[in-house]
Amino acid sequence: MGVISLSAFDLSLTATLLILLAATSFRLGLGLEKRILVSGMRMTLQLLLIGLILKFLFANASFALVFFLSLFMLLVAGYEVWARQKRKLRGTAGYLISTVSMLVSSFTLAFLALNVIVGVAPWYTPQYAIPLLGMLLGNSMNSVALASDKLTSEMYNMRGVVEQRLLLGQNWQEASSDIRRDCMRTGMIPIINSMAAAGVVSLPGMMTGQILGGTSPVDAVKYQILIMFLIAAGTGFGVITAIFLICRRLFDERQRLVLDCLETPEVNKRF
């Protein structure tokens, strides 16, 4: 059975559900209506644009094009991770750490999967490389952002405890160990839950997409397992990298907690 093509009318019908949600948010005073609508519009535009770009890319596969698109995706993912933190690291350090964490979590694993596991030739074949990288970036971005945000907030809120531990002769790793561990758990639990629920509670998006596109369910499942393993590993390593690098940055060479390197949230800038 071929894929049933969706019309613009079909899509606008589902868009009304989002408008309904925004209206409910307004009615309940949640203050999320603007964000719901902007995110919805942004997502639609971005996906339409990437659809056109991928169409062009598949027709003109070249290493340079795949490289530049991947680099663009990485830089945006790094920015999104950085921008979602309430108390960001000041200057370029925060953005660089976010980008490096995304590089570790997505690029290295995508490269490994394309070369060693899938074995597609050439390894940068855009039909494989871009969706794989996109899924890895998208999933690990949420987890790295969640863990990084929790780390900077917790270090700020628990500064008394951290300094007390330093005063008792602990080094920066010991003084921040419990907070770092909690943040790593926070970052990794969503993907662990997803793995546990996959196939029982939820049918993952990629697998569903492949099945809708006509791929046999067994092949779709195999790809889904591969992706889940990659996402879990990528998320884990990305979270660990981000937490370590941010935490190191929060202590100076004399192992003092330096919270001046964190930006003040907008809500505290009234005076």
Next chain:
Amino acid sequence: MKRMDGLSLVNISFLGNGPYNLTVQSGECVGMTGKSGVGKSQLLRAVTDLIVHGGECFLNGRSCNDIPPPEWRTMVAMVPAESFWWFDTVAPHFAVKRLGQDFVDLLELCGFSEDVLRWQISRLSTGERQRLALVRTLITKPKVLLLDEPTASLDKNMERKVEQLLTDIFSMQHTACIWVSHDMEQLARVAGKVVRVEQHGVTEEGT
């Protein structure tokens, strides 16, 4: 720098305060007073190297900059006015592997039995926390003690007990001490000399 037993602060400055110069011999207790907000607690934090500061601290002639921070903070230990606790019960907060006699004695001198180690942190009063914070630091046998209003939450009876305990420790273990307080009578009881902290230095109040 001439070798000297005890703690020396040389031109310590931070956040527009200072320079502060002060010497505390081993076994000596220097009382420190001054207006609220003048920077007494920050000065203690600078001495433990917890905040960025100018100048240098020396312990027995060795510069703070030549000693790894965890080691420095174990030797030059500070008990802040507000103590922090992060485990559910009291015991894991102590850096001792087993319950030695000196630990039990110290607990008793501060008004506790061994049972306190099993207590939940949430049931401790402010005064109990303050006394346990003292035990937590004293058990590590520091060479210098920086006490920021250590008896502020204690009743008169316990205040005197803690004063006696600490003055005994200064003389027995030759611990140098800076004792911050607004209570001049207390400083007269525990300190050999008293200095007043101003924004740009310390002045001697008396002995």
